[in-house]
Amino acid sequence: RLSLAHFCSVVGTFRDVQQRIRERLARFWEQGVRRVVFYGAGEVMDVSYTLARGVGMEIVGLVDDDPEKHGERRGDLVIGAPGTINEIQPDAVVMTTFRHAEEIQARIAKSPAPIRFLEL
Numbered sequence: 001r002l003s004l005a006h007f008c009s010v011v012g013t014f015r016d017v018q019q020r021i022r023e024r025l026a027r028f029w030e031q032g033v034r035r036v037v038f039y040g041a042g043e044v045m046d047v048s049y050t051l052a053r054g055v056g057m058e059i060v061g062l063v064d065d066d067p068e069k070h071g072e073r074r075g076d077l078v079i080g081a082p083g084t085i086n087e088i089q090p091d092a093v094v095m096t097t098f099r100h101a102e103e104i105q106a107r108i109a110k111s112p113a114p115i116r117f118l119e120l
């Protein structure tokens with residue numbers, strides 16, 4: 001019974017997180033965000049990828065600071081370096097990692113092209 005209760009708790013938490021991400025992405029959509037780059041190629045990105053497509057967004061790039069992830073495929077995209085964001089010209093960069101978020105946002109703010117930064 002204890003294992004079942006724990007499992008139900010974990011699934012409930014996952015659904016809550018999924019719903020929160022879906023609502024945030026829908027809000028971004030309402031603000032005119034259509035083409036996005038996801039910054040952070042981990043579990044949060046994996047969940048967000050499907051949800052973003054569900055609200056009609058086009059994921060035009062995936063970037064990560066970890067050079068070991070560069071070149072990996074996720075869906076129909078290849079993970080690249082953050083320096084490629086300006087070339088892609090998204091409507092916004094969506095933070096799909098919780099690690100180093102402030103540092104990443106500061107780097108994006110210094111970009112030569114104005115880039116809209118959104119957190120889930």
